[in-house]
Amino acid sequence: MPRDTVAPPHPRPADTTAGHPAPNRPAEPVPPDGSAVTGARPIAGASLDLSGVTYRYGRSGAGIGPLDLHVKPGEFITVVGPSGSGKSTLLSLLSGFLHPQQGDIRLGGQPVRGPHPALTLVQQESALFPWLTVGGNVAFGLGKLGRPERLQRVAEALKLVGLPGYEARRPHELSGGQRQRISIARALAVKPGLLLLDEPFSALDHATRTTLADELMAIWWDQKITVVFVTHQLEEALHLSQRVVALRQGEIALDAPSKELSVGALRRILGE
Ligand SMILES: Nc1ncnc2c1ncn2[C@@H]1O[C@H](COP(=O)(O)OP(=O)(O)OP(=O)(O)O)[C@@H](O)[C@H]1O
Numbered sequence: 001m002p003r004d005t006v007a008p009p010h011p012r013p014a015d016t017t018a019g020h021p022a023p024n025r026p027a028e029p030v031p032p033d034g035s036a037v038t039g040a041r042p043i044a045g046a047s048l049d050l051s052g053v054t055y056r057y058g059r060s061g062a063g064i065g066p067l068d069l070h071v072k073p074g075e076f077i078t079v080v081g082p083s084g085s086g087k088s089t090l091l092s093l094l095s096g097f098l099h100p101q102q103g104d105i106r107l108g109g110q111p112v113r114g115p116h117p118a119l120t121l122v123q124q125e126s127a128l129f130p131w132l133t134v135g136g137n138v139a140f141g142l143g144k145l146g147r148p149e150r151l152q153r154v155a156e157a158l159k160l161v162g163l164p165g166y167e168a169r170r171p172h173e174l175s176g177g178q179r180q181r182i183s184i185a186r187a188l189a190v191k192p193g194l195l196l197l198d199e200p201f202s203a204l205d206h207a208t209r210t211t212l213a214d215e216l217m218a219i220w221w222d223q224k225i226t227v228v229f230v231t232h233q234l235e236e237a238l239h240l241s242q243r244v245v246a247l248r249q250g251e252i253a254l255d256a257p258s259k260e261l262s263v264g265a266l267r268r269i270l271g272e
Pocket residue numbers: 057058060062063081082083084085086087088089090
């Protein structure tokens with residue numbers, strides 16, 4: 001499928017897949033059976049611009065910034081960094097839960113002033129409402145739409161994550177991986193300009209994690225979505241994204257195309 005804004009994914013240098021169970025990934029992600037190729041209207045990813053963004057907590061001075069970052073529409077970047085380097089603070093700023101003390105954040109050229117449906121965050125533990133059906137959970141952010149469109153969006157989103165027809169199920173009937181797929185479906189249903197993922201697969205077993213990572217890549221490829229993915233796993237970062245941003249002590253220590261990086265080089269830069 002042609003894309004006009006970003007370069008396609010690429011094979012990695014040999015050592016970048018060390019420890020990863022799927023070193024022979026294809027040069028382009030192939031949609032897994034039953035998932036991403038849906039014919040659903042693509043999600044229009046927005047550009048993301050951070051300019052001089054600073055957030056420091058109290059007297060400790062811990063936090064991030066000043067940070068400058070530009071993410072192109074439809075680009076998939078991963079953010080890595082040791083514990084305490086500022087990854088969660090950055091995601092809180094991007095999702096509008098924190099406000100920069102200095103600088104500004106723009107999504108599609110518009111200032112981010114607070115939480116907004118166009119900015120969706122998927123976290124480590126799926127936060128599904130147990131009293132709602134899967135359909136109710138996925139429809140949660142679609143309140144303003146009429147019922148037929150809501151149902152269509154839910155059906156499309158469930159198809160995207162490979163769980164078509166799951167509307168009537170309850171979260172407790174699902175596996176951990178399926179629940180996380182539903183969380184992603186809920187985020188996709190609102191057709192977000194930016195999808196933010198905070199270690200979304202880290203609570204899952206390795207095989208499920210790898211499967212979901214590949215499915216996410218296929219969805220990204222199919223839907224032209226802009227993605228910022230935070231992970232501790234350097235292999236995962238290189239496997240998934242076109243570009244890696246490494247944070248160290250609240251500053252950008254590296255911002256480079258994945259194809260130019262290896263796990264060893266990243267470890268050296270991050271001092272691990
Ligand atoms: N609410 C807070 N009050 C004070 N300091 C904080 C607060 N939240 C985070 N910090 C500090 O800000 C810095 C960045 O923290 P942050 O949680 O963003 O890092 P992180 O890279 O997400 O870490 P981890 O990988 O462990 O989740 C750390 O020094 C942390 O101690």
